[in-house]
Amino acid sequence: MNLKNKKVLVFGGAGFIGSHLTERLIQEGAAVTVYDNLKTGRTANLAKVWGHPGFRFIEADVCERNKVEETVPGHEVIFHFCDDGDIRSTAEHPDTFVKQNIMGLFYVLESMRRNGIRLILFPSSTTVFGELAHPPASELHGPLTPLNIYGGAKLAAEGLISAWAHTYDFRAIVFRFVGIIGGRMDHGVVHDFVRKLQKDPTRLEILGDGTQSRSFVLVDDCLEAMLFALAKTTKNYNLVHIGNVDQISINETAEVISQVMKLKGVKLHRTGGKLGWKGDVTSNFIATETLTGWGWKPPRSSREAVFEAASRLALERDRA
Numbered sequence: 001m002n003l004k005n006k007k008v009l010v011f012g013g014a015g016f017i018g019s020h021l022t023e024r025l026i027q028e029g030a031a032v033t034v035y036d037n038l039k040t041g042r043t044a045n046l047a048k049v050w051g052h053p054g055f056r057f058i059e060a061d062v063c064e065r066n067k068v069e070e071t072v073p074g075h076e077v078i079f080h081f082c083d084d085g086d087i088r089s090t091a092e093h094p095d096t097f098v099k100q101n102i103m104g105l106f107y108v109l110e111s112m113r114r115n116g117i118r119l120i121l122f123p124s125s126t127t128v129f130g131e132l133a134h135p136p137a138s139e140l141h142g143p144l145t146p147l148n149i150y151g152g153a154k155l156a157a158e159g160l161i162s163a164w165a166h167t168y169d170f171r172a173i174v175f176r177f178v179g180i181i182g183g184r185m186d187h188g189v190v191h192d193f194v195r196k197l198q199k200d201p202t203r204l205e206i207l208g209d210g211t212q213s214r215s216f217v218l219v220d221d222c223l224e225a226m227l228f229a230l231a232k233t234t235k236n237y238n239l240v241h242i243g244n245v246d247q248i249s250i251n252e253t254a255e256v257i258s259q260v261m262k263l264k265g266v267k268l269h270r271t272g273g274k275l276g277w278k279g280d281v282t283s284n285f286i287a288t289e290t291l292t293g294w295g296w297k298p299p300r301s302s303r304e305a306v307f308e309a310a311s312r313l314a315l316e317r318d319r320a
Contacts, residue, residue, distance in 0.1 A: 004029030009075040009177050010162075010227065011062055011108065012082030014041025016184045017123065020219050022179040023048055023077060024227070026055060035071055037061040040177045043083040045184050062104030073113040078120045080108055092279065094149045101153035102160070102280050109164045118169065121230065124176045126243075127151030133140055135285035135292075136211075139241050148279030149202050158239075161205075163236040173233050175226060178243040178284050181305060182219030183312035189214065189250060191258045194313040203267045207276025210251035210268070213246045213283040218305040243286040244302045253306055274291075 012018040013034030018041065023030045023278070031054040034046065037212070038059055048053045060067040062082050072078070083100050105122075112120065130145040146152040158174055165172040174317050185191040196204055217225075225242045244265050249257075258266050275282065291297070300308065 002138065002284065003077070003227075006030045007033075007075045008077045009033045009035060009072065009257045010078065010079045010081060011104075011286055012041060012080070012243070013036045014043060014045050014057075015040060016045070016186065017180055017219060018047035018079070018081040019159050019184060021081065021223060021226075022055070022184065022258050024044060028050055028227075029174060030054065031078075032056070033058060033071065033075065035060060035062070035068075040186065042184075045170070054292055061092065062108065063099050063235050064197075065107045068104075068107045069111050073115045075117060076119065078104055078108060078112060079116060080120060080122045083123075083150075090096065091306065093150060097102040097149050097153040103156045105157050105160055107265050109160065109170075111205045112166065112170070113168050120159055120161065121173045121226065122175070124154045124174050125151060126176055126178055126286055127281075128155040128158065128176065129281075130284075131281050132283050132285070134249075135283045136243070137238055137285070138287045139289055144211070147281065151279075164238045170237065171233070171236060171238075173226075173229055173240060175229070175236045175285065176239070176241045176243075177222065178215040178286055180219055180242075180312065181216050181309035183309070184318060185309070185313060189215070189253060190257065190309050191313060193254055194310050196264060197257065197261055197266065198314070199267070201261070203269060204254055206250060206254060206268055206270045208255065208272050208280065209274050210249060211274065211282075212250045212276065212280065213247040214250065214253065214302070215247040215285045216298055216302040216305040216309070217242060217244050217298050218308055221300060221305070225296060225298070226292055228294070229291065232294050238290075240290045241286045241288045242286050242291065244298050244300075245288075246302050247283065247285045248302045248306070252303070256303055256306045260307055261314055
C-alpha cells in the first residue's frame with residue numbers, strides 16, 4: 001500500500017513505537033495526526049517531525065469519546081498504538097489497560113464505522129499466550145490463557161477488532177509483537193538494565209534467575225515488517241506475528257549490555273525464583289509463519305537487536 005498523501009491517524013504516536021512509526025510514515029509521504037495523552041508518551045519523541053507540514057499533534061485521551069469522534073473523520077488509516085506497555089505494573093492499575101485497550105478501542109472502532117474508515121492496525125502482544133509449553137508459538141496457537149492483565153486486555157482487543165472487521169467489512173491487521181526494543185524505550189528489561197548500570201556500573205539486579213528466554217526485534221525492523229504486512233494483507237482480519245528467529249536468555253542480555261557499556265566485573269544479583277515477577281513467563285518465542293511465507297525475516301538476531309538498542313539507550317539522556 002502506497003502511503004504517500006494518505007491521511008493517517010496514530011493513537012499513541014508520542015510513545016516509543018508510536019513515535020518511530022510517525023517518523024517513518026512522514027518519510028513515506030503520509031500526512032500524520034498524532035493523538036496522545038502524554039501520560040507515557042513524550043513530545044520530545046516527536047522532535048524530528050515537529051513542525052513538519054504533514055504533521056499534526058492532538059493532546060487528548062482515547063477514552064475521551066467526544067474528542068475521538070471529533071478527530072477520526074477525514075483519516076484513511078488508523079494505527080491504535082496507545083497503551084502503557086509496562087506489563088509488570090498492570091496489577092497496580094488494571095483500569096488503565098481495560099480503558100485504553102477495550103473502551104478506548106471501542107470508541108475508535110465505532111467512530112471508524114460511522115465515518116466510513118475501514119483500515120486499522122493494532123499492536124497485540126505475546127502476553128496473550130500466557131506460559132508457552134512448546135515455543136515457538138504459532139499464529140494458530142491455542143488456547144490463549146494470559147497470565148497478566150496486560151495480556152488479558154490485548155486478547156480482548158483482538159476479539160473486538162476481529163468482530164468489527166467481519167461485521168462491518170473492515171480491513172484489520174493485528175500484530176503480535178515480541179520484545180520490540182530501541183531508542184526512546186522507557187520500560188522493559190533492556191531499558192532497565194541500561195538505566196541500572198548507568199546508576200551503578202558495579203552491580204545489576206536481575207528479576208528471577210536469568211534463565212528466562214526472550215526474543216527481541218529492533219524497532220526499525222518491526223516497522224519494516226508492519227509496512228511489509230500492510231502491503232501484503234487482503235483479508236478482513238489479518239493476524240501477523242512479528243518476532244525473531246532466535247532468542248537469548250536474560251543472563252545473556254545482561255552480558256551484551258555490559259559489553260555495550262564497556263563494563264567488566266559487574267556483579268549480578270538475582271532475585272526471586274525462576275521467574276522474576278507475577279505474570280512473568282519463561283519464554284516469549286513465537287513463529288512468524290505469515291511473514292516467513294512472504295519472504296520477510298528480521299535482518300538482526302535477538303543478540304544484535306539488544307546490542308543496537310542498548311547502544312542507542314546508553315547515548316540518550318536519562319528520562320525525567
